Amino acid sequence: MLAGMIKGHYGDDAPIAAPATPLGESALTLIRVSGKSSIEIFSAGFSRPKALAEAPGNTIVHGWILDNNKNNIDEVLVSVFRAPASYTGEDGIDISCHGGIAAAKGIMKRLRELGFREALPGEFTFRAFMNGKLDLTRAESVMELVSAKSDESRSHAVNRLSGALESEINDVKNLLVEALASTELFLDYSDDDGAGLSAAGGGIHADDESAGRLPDRSSVEEALRRIKRLSASYNRERLFSEGALVVIAGRPNSGKSSLFNTLLREDRSIVTDIPGTTRDWIEAWIAVGGIPIRLIDTAGFQESNDPVELLGIERSRNFLHAADLVLYLIDGKKGIRKEDRDFINVFHQNVSPSPMLLLWNKVDAAPFSSSLYVDKVKALIPVSAKANLGIDVLGDHISSILEEKFGGNTEENNSDNASINNAGIENAGIATERQKELIGRAESALHEALSLADHNRPLDIIAPLLREAVNALGEITGEVSTAEILDTMFSRFCIGK
Ligand SMILES: Nc1nc2c(ncn2[C@@H]2O[C@H](COP(=O)(O)OP(=O)(O)OP(=O)(O)O)[C@@H](O)[C@H]2O)c(=O)[nH]1
Ligand SMILES: [Mg+2]
Secondary structure, three states: OOHHHOOOOOOOOOOEEEEOOOOOOOOEEEEEEEOOOHHHHHHOOEOOHHHHHHOOOOEEEEEEEEOOOOOEEEEEEEEEEOOOOOOOOOOEEEEEEEOOHHHHHHHHHHHHHHOOEEOOOOHHHHHHHHOOOOOHHHHHHHHHHHOOOOHHHHHHHHHHHOOHHHHHHHHHHHHHHHHHHHHHHHHHHHHHHOOOOOOOOOOOOOOOOOOOOOOOHHHHHHHHHHHHHHHHHHHHHHHHHHOEEEEEEEOOOOOHHHHHHHHHOOOOOOOOOOOOOOOOOEEEEEEEOOEEEEEEEOOOOOOOOOHHHHHHHHHHHHHHHHOOEEEEEEEOOOOOOHHHHHHHHHHHHHHOOOOEEEEEEOOOOOOOOOOOOOOOOOOEEEOEOOOOEOHHHHHHHHHHHHHHHOOOOOHHHHHHHHHHHHOOOOOOOOOOHHHHHHHHHHHHHHHHHHHHHHOOOOHHHHHHHHHHHHHHHHHHHOOOOOHHHHHHHHOOOOOOO
């Protein structure tokens, strides 16, 4: 029977193992093990079991991994971690072995024989969460960090990993907990003095003097303001974590592939002076102003009988529908043609609500005249994809359009950010759909609570709304969670994390 086939589940403390680095030719591979008695179990397949048994936590032991017959499998360095001072909070070992598929596979096979099961996706981080090593916002940021596509994305994820979001959520939650405590205290007192303000008797009534006076109302307002700022941060955080889709379009031969290569700083897409050179789309990830961009070079639209070319054109159109920004190239040598005007008009009318930047390409050979006017075109940016002219200016346009589109630089956000920054919680933003949904729940509960208070409604119907907001915030950090939510969340992680 293959031990590796044994299916585990999140939440047990079985000894687990998984490669933490991709399998392939490399200098080193890291294999990670964790779990109850994992160091002792591992010793049975290690050349120096005594050294390992005596090794304190956070030390490194050199030795060999041995097979069943005591033959060497690989020479390794093992980093020993002892509970609770480890990533998972359990005993564990990081095995540094030689790179390459054979060594890693040999060691994994041996680990299974020794009694380790293969870790589920994200299981190490799951255990770290369960053992109180990190909250859910930090656990999620681990995955964000692994998939960060630009330096800016990395820095946003690291910010959450170091607890910026966790502490902002906790601060806001504390404001609400205090407001809730005052409210409940008020209800209790009302209960005691028998002045007709009892919760059981329907609470404080509109005609009572104190009705609608939410104790600590300013804390609830402050909490709502900060929750709104978090909610508004979502799109921008998504822009930096997921990136944007930018599609290059234009007539055949306008220089789309040349621009693609220039932005990529690599000769990836084929450039020739034959119209229709690019027949299928090509994509690459680039970073512009720290924003990860999935850049697509498309086939130029033209009449064609070639079925392959027609398919390419069809795919190009599909990308235009999904694009966050379209870069439309005009061939400066040819000037603006009817097809260009038609495309621009149709694009604005039907295809996409996305912004389009118009580029006057080949400005090195065909000087750009600012007197040119195209319907509905506000700006025509002169560039030369071939001579690398105007590319920096283009980059600035691309990043500011995308930031605006994803709600980055609105005045409201800036002024909010400024005041929040004074409170020392810079850049705490939400990045996952889960966080967004829970922030939304807290936001609408507080809205309702304040509006009920405005209408002098009884405190005992307002208090549960404050409680609901507190719970939603608690769910974001994982203080309140269910096994189902955790399973779904961690199963999206990669193996070995
Ligand atoms: N002078 C000059 N020529 C350019 C510039 N950009 C592209 N070209 C030339 O224009 C021709 C077409 O360039 P491509 O980049 O292949 O154009 P394309 O839009 O991808 O063409 P298709 O794939 O056929 O739709 C090539 O000969 C390029 O060298 C530029 O900025 N200046
Ligand atoms: Mg091309």
